[in-house]
Amino acid sequence: MASPKTVTIVALSVALGLFFVFMGTIKLTPRLSKDAYNEMKRAYKSYVRALPILKKMGVSSILLRKSIGALEVACGIVMTLVPGRPKDVANFFLLLLVLAVLFFHQLVGDPLKRYAHALVFGILLTCRLLIARQPEEQPPEKRILLVNGDEQPLAHETAPEKGKVKVS
Secondary structure (H helix, E strand, O other): OOOOHHHHHHHHHHHHHHHHHHHHHHOOOOOHHHHHHHHHHHHHHHHHOOOHHHHHHHOOOHHHHHHHHHHHHHHHHHEEEEEOOOHHHHHHHHHHHHHHHHHHHHOOOHHHHHHHHHHHEEEHHHHHHHHHHHOOOOOOOOOEEEEEEEEEEEEEHHOOOOOOOOOO
């Protein structure tokens, strides 16, 4: 039977991976939803207008949108299908992307309802990363005391604690 930690990580990985594949695809092509695609185009134009340094660096709204979309699709596929350490790397990149998107939303003054999903998925990515990086819990080993060649459990492990009242 899989541990609760494993089940949680797998569930979060698949759900987050599929979400980012979907969102990245919407940024790349109008095939899934023409309205959502047009909204993404409009939003990324406002991001580039609000941050003139991107224009100076030669980054257009199309390049920014397609780069973020491609990175979301790639990391989403890794989160969904690839086992091991690459999931954590993809998780980290997606978390950085979410932070950048939150920055862009704040920069243009969007209301909370426009970026609430990014906030929620950023929290989920953080939780997944924290759970994945926790060390596995090991059951405590029973320590043995050798007395005259005989093995016996340590006294404090077998004797009930004095002065403690058991409350049920």
